[in-house]
Amino acid sequence: xxxxxDLFPTRLERKLGMFERIDPVVYSEGSQRxxxxxxxxxxxxxxxxxxxxxxxxxDKQEMDAFIQELREYEDDADLKLSEGTILEPGREEIRSxxxxxxxxxxxxRLTRDPRxxxxxxxxxxSDVYIHQSRINYKPGFKGKGxxxxxxxxxxxxxxxMPRMRSLSCSIVLTENGxxxxxxxxxxxxxxxxxxxxxxxxxxxxxxxxxxQYVGVPDEGSLRELMLKGDIEAPKGPAGxxxxxxxxxxxxxxxxxxxxxxxxxxxxxxxxENTLHDPYCGNKPRPEFLANRSDWRPLxxxxxx
Numbered sequence: 001x002x003x004x005x006d007l008f009p010t011r012l013e014r015k016l017g018m019f020e021r022i023d024p025v026v027y028s029e030g031s032q033r034x035x036x037x038x039x040x041x042x043x044x045x046x047x048x049x050x051x052x053x054x055x056x057x058x059d060k061q062e063m064d065a066f067i068q069e070l071r072e073y074e075d076d077a078d079l080k081l082s083e084g085t086i087l088e089p090g091r092e093e094i095r096s097x098x099x100x101x102x103x104x105x106x107x108x109r110l111t112r113d114p115r116x117x118x119x120x121x122x123x124x125x126s127d128v129y130i131h132q133s134r135i136n137y138k139p140g141f142k143g144k145g146x147x148x149x150x151x152x153x154x155x156x157x158x159x160x161m162p163r164m165r166s167l168s169c170s171i172v173l174t175e176n177g178x179x180x181x182x183x184x185x186x187x188x189x190x191x192x193x194x195x196x197x198x199x200x201x202x203x204x205x206x207x208x209x210x211x212q213y214v215g216v217p218d219e220g221s222l223r224e225l226m227l228k229g230d231i232e233a234p235k236g237p238a239g240x241x242x243x244x245x246x247x248x249x250x251x252x253x254x255x256x257x258x259x260x261x262x263x264x265x266x267x268x269x270x271x272e273n274t275l276h277d278p279y280c281g282n283k284p285r286p287e288f289l290a291n292r293s294d295w296r297p298l299x300x301x302x303x304x
Contacts (some may be wrong), residue, residue, distance in 0.1 A: 006279050010195040011157050011214065012279040018194040025050070025190060025245055027125030028268070036122030037115065046123060050190035050248035051234075058239035059116075063173065069106060069236065070135065070173055070262055073097060084288035094137050095144065099288035100264070101133040105170040106214040111266050114300035116169055119243065120268045124165055127297030131155070131166060132289060135173070137262050138159045138181045143255035149268070150189075153196060154215050158204065159290035160276035164190075164284055165245040166269040173264055175237050178222060179257040183242060186222075188229035189249040194221045200280040205289060217249065221253050225249060271297050 009016060020180065025047045026033060034040050038052075046052045074094060079085055084098040101108040110116075111130055121126055137143065155161040176182040195218040201207075204214055234242050244250065246267075255261055272297050287293060302304055 005128060006135045007163075008153075008156050008193050008195075008276045008279075009033070010153055010193075011200045011280050012195060012197060014197065015197050015218065016195040018192045021164060021191055021193055025164075026123055027165060028122055029125070030275050032122070032125065034200075037118050043123070046245070047241065047288065049187040049229075049232075051185050051244035052188070053234035053236070053240065055234075055236035057241035058171065060237075060239060063239045066110070066117060067173055068263070069104060069203060073135075074137075079103075083286065084234050088142065091141055093139050096134050098134045100135050101130055101266070102288070107133070107264070109301055110171075110264075112301040114245050114302065116241070116266075117298060117300050120167060120169065123167060123243075124268065124270045126165075126270045126272050128268040128270055129291065129298055130266060130293050131159075131161070132265075132292050134265050134266040135262060138252075138255040138260060140180070140255060140258040140260050143181055145254045146252045147185075148222055148249055149216060149250040150194065150247050150249055155246065155290070157200060157215065157280040158278050158282065158285055160278045160284070161246075161269065161273065162276055163273050164245070164247050165273040166267060168244050168246070169265075169266045169268065170242040170244070171264040172236055172238055172240040172242075173262040174260055176235050176240065176261055177257075177259065177265070178233075178235065180257040180259045180261040181253045182233045182235055182261065183250060183252050183263065184231050184233045185244060186207065186225050186229050186249040187232055189225045190245045190247040192221075192225065193247065194218070194225075194249075200282055202282060204282075205285050222249070232301065268298075271295060
């Protein structure tokens with residue numbers, strides 16, 4: 001199924017200037033907007049900045065089992081051969097593991113943690129499902145960066161996500177500090193959509209997940225949004241949580257320190273925003289990148 005009108009044209013042959021978003025940021029209205037675990041101030045901050053962070057949201061004991069499982073994955077030769085595992089360019093170190101909630105029951109249960117799920121539902125104003133999950137690794141001295149981008153630009157163009165009604169939850173698995181390539185975000189950038197130049201190559205994901213060249217905002221638009229909103233890099237120990245809106249521009253530097261950095265990402269999409277055919281005209285990306293097979297609403301589950 002494809003919308004007859006593409007409201008967010010991108011991957012064009014010539015530059016089209018950025019424009020103001022037409023979708024809400026927070027979808028819940030009236031009493032529902034403030035009837036949830038997030039305070040009015042926190043909801044307003046997410047609306048204004050496009051993200052919100054909670055240092056030490058999960059305690060260390062909760063994170064220990066996840067961190068141990070993470071270490072086991074680093075030495076799993078079979079996992080490295082999986083299509084959903086992306087290695088660093090020219091190296092054997094893992095860069096990302098996609099579909100982690102399908103690989104691990106422990107991580108699957110975490111997607112339905114009632115504390116997280118209730119906040120997501122409060123912001124998106126509906127039931128949700130997992131569009132994508134992944135772990136991003138950055139080993140000490142060797143971890144590469146991620147270029148500035150809007151997730152929604154990719155999910156719209158390459159996956160057929162019709163509207164901006166999705167968000168990511170990034171859970172810190174190893175401490176994110178100043179020097180090990182923390183996630184950086186541009187506050188307020190989610191209020192604008194930046195169309196990108198360049199047709200989407202067939203099977204673009206095979207290259208873009210290692211080094212992104214298509215779907216990258218132009219420097220002029222980035223400069224304007226950074227001068228307007230600055231850059232923030234939330235930091236914190238393992239268990240910290242960052243929730244950011246699908247159109248918030250973000251990226252990260254290489255890890256030049258000796259301290260590894262690993263973050264878990266769950267992408268929640270509204271059940272009222274399910275995928276259409278990709279707007280770029282290519283075939284859909286694989287299931288581990290864009291869930292098309294199970295749009296059932298997530299139900300909260302106690303116990304981790």
